[in-house]
Amino acid sequence: MQDTLHHIRQTLHQNPDLSGDERSTADRISDWLKPTKPDIIHRHIGGNGILAIYGQEDDPLILFRAELDALPIQEENNLTYTSAIPGQAHLCGHDGHMTILMGLAYRWQENPLNGVRLGLLFQPAEETGQGAAFMLADPVIAGLNPFRIFAYHNIPGAPLGQVLIKKGPMTSAVHSTIFRFSGRSSHAAEPQLAHSPNRVIAQLLLAAASMTRQDRTDPDFTVVTPVHTRIGGLAYGTTPGQGEIHFTLRAADDIRLATLQTLLTAYASKLAKEDHLELSHEILEPFPASINHPGSVKQVEIAAQAVGCDLELLKAPYGWGEDMGHFLSAWPGALIGLGSGVDQPPLHHPSFDFPDALIQPGVDLFFHLLMQVQP
Ligand SMILES: [Zn+2]
Ligand SMILES: [Zn+2]
Known part of the structure; x- marks a missing residue:
């Protein structure tokens, strides 16, 4: 079984699909699931999503979710299974997360449980923060009433x-925002005649630093990161009249993130007005905070102890966003962190490769969570 799972993981790694375009990965998963004989299987949910359910209809449903997508980054590994597609690679470990769910399907096949149903949710487009919301918008998913939902990262x-x-916030509430300023250009020799976004954008860059409070053990932490700016063009005789600035914002929960956005927007509006600029703004790639349900966290603690995993209770949420937050707003459950090694390169690093040694502990832990719900 171990060999089969390693082969699955490496095959997924070699054949990465980008967010929203996971068709071939979904085909593979679906082919591998067939012999495990799910009682229900749905495909094309919220794009390329898959739902497979095992067990009797009236029993409580425990959902386990994994992500189908890879990243638009060139892999820098020399493996027998290095990505076969230039500029695309599984550098976030979603190949491993999917494989753990496959392992769960095989474990159920060997040892089906009574009094509980196993649900496997393969989600598209996690990296763009869209897939969970797309899946939840599908009547098949909206009609589910799971007792718990769990996922790993x-x-x-x-x-x-x-x-x-x-317990509580496990990953931050995150979104990105764009402010676009429109004024009037002038000759570069006469900047006083322009309505230029120069000063406004400079002030906003400074504001990002002063609005950032990095200590995530404080629930009022905020991170405002400028990610892109553009003012005018490569026209050296012109004082620019157009510009934009893009930020990514983070906070402990969705309400605090909304407050942060309101403050930043109000400041941008004030500056724009002072300099006679039109302002438009938009919000994109929203990731709600993943809020872990206390009872589900307790279950994870019990499971970790039972299968012999070292347990670390975190004092602060992670700074990154995870669209598991959408599912955790809908249903009780938990997003679990699973250590992938002290020497492992960071997520999204060009030489990241999910360790196969993590598959078995992952399957054991998830299966224990199922067994706990049995009557
Ligand atoms: Zn990622
Ligand atoms: Zn990820």
Whole structure:
């Protein structure tokens, strides 16, 4: 079984699909699931999503979710299964997360449980923050009433197989925002005649630093990161009249993130007005905070102990966003961190490769969560 799962993981790694375009990965998963004989299987949910359910209709449903997508980054590994597609690679470990769910399907086939149903959710477009919301918008998913939902993310830098978890916010609420300023250009010799976004954008760059409070053990932490700016063009005789600035914003929960956005927008509006600029703004790639349900966290603690995983109770949420937050707003459950090794390169690093040694502990832990729900 171990060999089969390693082969599955490496095949997925070699054949990465980008967010929203996971058709071939979904085909593979679906082919591998068939022999495990799910009682229900739905495809094309919210794009390329798959739902497979095992067990009797009236029993409580425990959902386990993994992500189908890879990243638009060139892999820099020399493996027998290095990505076969230039500029695309599984550098976030979603190949491993999917494989753990496959392992769960095989485990159920060997040892079906009574009094509980196993649900596997393969989600598209996690990296763009869209897939969970797309799946939840589908009547098949909206009609589910799971008792619990669980998912992992592997955590580079933490010891291999260590379980990392906390109650409440597990990952930050994150979104990006764009402010576009439109004024009037002038000759570069006469900047006083322009309505230029120069000063406004400079002030906003400084504001980002002063609005950032990095200590995530404080629930009022905020991170405002400028990610892109553009003012005018390569026209050296012109004082620009157009410009834009893009930020990514983070906070402990969705309400605090909304407050942060309101403050930043109000400041941008004030500056724009002072300099006679039209302002438009938009919000994109929203990731709600993943809020872990206390009862589900307790279950994870019990499971970790039972299967012999080291347990680390986190003091602060992670700074990254995870669209598991959408599912955790809908249903009780938990996002679990699973250490992928102290020497593992960071997520999205060109030489990241999910360790196969993490598959078995992952399957054991998830299967224990199912067994706990049995009557
Ligand atoms: Zn990622
Ligand atoms: Zn990821």
